[in-house]
Structures are given as C-alpha cells and as structure tokens.
Amino acid sequence: MTQTERATEEDLLVSLTFRNFSAEMLKEFALKIVKPYFHGNMNKAVQSLMEKAINEETMVNQVIIGTNKG
Secondary structure, three states: OHHHHHHHHHHHHOOOOOOOHHHHHHHHHHHHHHHHHOOOHHHHHHHHHHHHHHHHHHHHHHHHHHHHHH
C-alpha cells in the first residue's frame, strides 16, 4: 500500500453501529474470537475479519474467471 493509499484510507475511517444484532452472538464472538485471537480488541477483530472476507472473495472470483477462460 502506498503513502497516498494509506492517507486516503485514514480519511475514510468510519464508526459502525450494529442494529438488530443479538447480544448473545456478540458475547459469544467476543469470548471465542476476539479475546483469544485479537487480545480483546473488537475493532481489530472486525477489521481483520472483513479484510479476510474481501481477500477470500477476490480469490474465488479469480478462480471463477480463470475457469471460465479455460
């Protein structure tokens, strides 16, 4: 990532609000995922998991495109 991309990304930081989201699910997520893998940092956990989902979707699309070309 270049300096320009990083500055642009920082300019686009947002706060999220979850609506109609089960408190029990959030508690379970915090206990099973956030606490052990992200040292209790909920923000980092959500950010990391979103990045992972985007990367996985990109890889799937590349495989689909590659399969359709062949």
